[in-house]
Amino acid sequence: MMDVIGRNCHLDRMLWRAWLEREQLPPARAYVGVLEKADFAARCGRLLVWRSNADGVEVALRDYRGAADGDVAMLLVLDETGERSLLENGLEGIGRLVRQGRLHAYMLMTLDRLDDVGLADFVEDLGLVFPKH
Numbered sequence: 001m002m003d004v005i006g007r008n009c010h011l012d013r014m015l016w017r018a019w020l021e022r023e024q025l026p027p028a029r030a031y032v033g034v035l036e037k038a039d040f041a042a043r044c045g046r047l048l049v050w051r052s053n054a055d056g057v058e059v060a061l062r063d064y065r066g067a068a069d070g071d072v073a074m075l076l077v078l079d080e081t082g083e084r085s086l087l088e089n090g091l092e093g094i095g096r097l098v099r100q101g102r103l104h105a106y107m108l109m110t111l112d113r114l115d116d117v118g119l120a121d122f123v124e125d126l127g128l129v130f131p132k133h
Contacts, residue, residue: 028122
């Protein structure tokens, strides 16, 4: 699959749609955003957003100007190698990507709000830590 996944794979909606269908994520009422590290650092670029719902999956592209829209609950910032790895290997490799510094996950909502929109279990399944104060 490495040959199929090229540069700017975070912009390939069909590739992400196929990935989401394969991963069979539970329905959510908020989006997860995927952003390339360079765009995050520049505070300008294209943000891919996705979520599963009762009808299947939604995948769209949005402009990114330093902040995600209010309906984005989580932001996954990846380098190119991390993007390819996530798309090829699925969610089981996400912990390794975090440890390698290839993926940074930003929670844009509180844990209670993530629970309300249906993404708290997803965050937990990823093995990401959400501090409780």
